[in-house]
Amino acid sequence: MIGTPEDGERGGSTLVARIRAMLDGLRQAERRVAELVVEHPHDVASAPIAQVAAHAGVSEPTVIRFCRTMGYEGFQQFKLELTRSLAAGVPFVFEGVRPDETTADLTAKVIDRSIATLVQVRNHLNPNQLDQAIGYLAAASRIEFYGHGASGMVAMDAQHKFFRLGIPTVAYTDAHVHGMSASILPADAVVVAISHTGRSAELLDSADLARDAGARVIAITAAGSPLAEHADLTLFADVREDTDVYTPMTSRMAHLAIVDVLSVGVALRRGPELLSKLERTKGRLREKRLAR
Template sequence: MKASRQKLRSSALLSRIRASLAALRKSERAVAEFVLAHPDQVLQLPIADLATRAGVSQPTVARFAGALGFSGYREFKLRLAQSLASGVPFIHQDVGPDDKLERVSAKVFDRTIGSLLDVRNHLDSGELARAVAMLTRARRIDFYGIGNSGIVALDGQHKFFRYGVPTASYLDPHAMAVAATVLGRGDVVVAISATGRTTDMLATAAIAIDSGAQLIAITASGSPLARLASVSLAADVPEDPDVYTPMISRIAHLAIVDVLAVAVALAMGPPLLSRLERGKQILREKRVQSSES
């Protein structure tokens, strides 16, 4: 694979379009690809001109906007302009088989940092506040993640069990579905999915909601899982076709879980501090003390 270096415009909406490519119809994908290649041009184009340049009909452009959750092309252009104005440039670099180790390190870090900045800049503070309120009041918290997202679910359970709230993580789709049936009012599920389109996750989320639990989704905006959730925390991180690099979405999801953990701890206030400090003290006692020279 030949390494390439390309400067791209990063914005939440462009990331969302990239993440949605696989779910779009072929004709709608043609519109998406034109928008991704020429976002600044699109801001100046009437719907008829965009349709012509993308090689599709005007209704297809309208359907494309609707597939992303907008009322029409006018709203899409407005949101695109806002998103580009607040976006941050970053360097996108594919890893090549001939890259030296220091270049591999730099490329992986640059891509990860750029993605994290993009997610940070576009995390919805209102949705975040609602998620924190749910978790602070929760009777029980379950974390669901399948495959790569299971790592994030385990991390969430590891952080939140220290708060004295019954907490569990489920990675197996069958165990997850059964666990969802025993939930009830006051329980909260944090469902983690890079695409928000995994059938097992969607089925289990529906079971949890039907059981009376509230659902917080950490996933791609506009996805089926996001639409199911009471609160959706968007992490629109497109997975690059570069086969050498791991999925960056898991790092963005881990960062969002960290934000939730810190915010919930702050919301719980002073009564939680003594519990956390006691836990830290126990861990310190299990370490070999460093010798002073």
């Protein structure tokens, strides 16, 4: 029976936090299901679909549509992921650094926050969406990475990883340049747009231009952000960021980790021929290093 409200985020569930962030963008009926999940995550994880539909005041097909909106094939897959997220989530105790912080405490807080961030990203990334993104990238004739500021650094790191996979690849951090490039992309190209907030107007414009040209757009951003609405596929990186003292760190780490997953997945997808090319590249690099 679905009972008293409980805070799913307090239980360490990043899936619940993602659903909460997406509430405003959901259709009215699906939002009722989402609100039920946010208020009673453990009960929903153990309830049959008929009971969930009844308590949300919607039909069973609406529950299934909500699950598919969240990126799952159906209710059972969503429940499995919700259960896993509730069980495996790491409670995130946010502790900001203070001006009088000792070096030891500063080190512990920064590294602990980084560890928690990576575990959160691991727990809520959707395998189906990752697999689809890897498929898009592996088949692309060209890959372009767009990002500004700290996300621009992630875009350049992604370009450094992907160009070695034998795919024409470029990173653009200037809004004028990626806007021009997006408008002339071939239809079999893929754009990866990276943004923690997903609210950069220039990035949204370039995503739209790329889609108008026929290219696919993969967004790495927060759930419920405008960028997620302008992409063909979104990989969610929902992390808490503290920009009061330093430039964004946790979101950058989350984005870098997702890029690493994508690059390894594409390398495996492209098969043994790519592995032999990578070995030749490594051999060339070894020639440039000093002997031990």
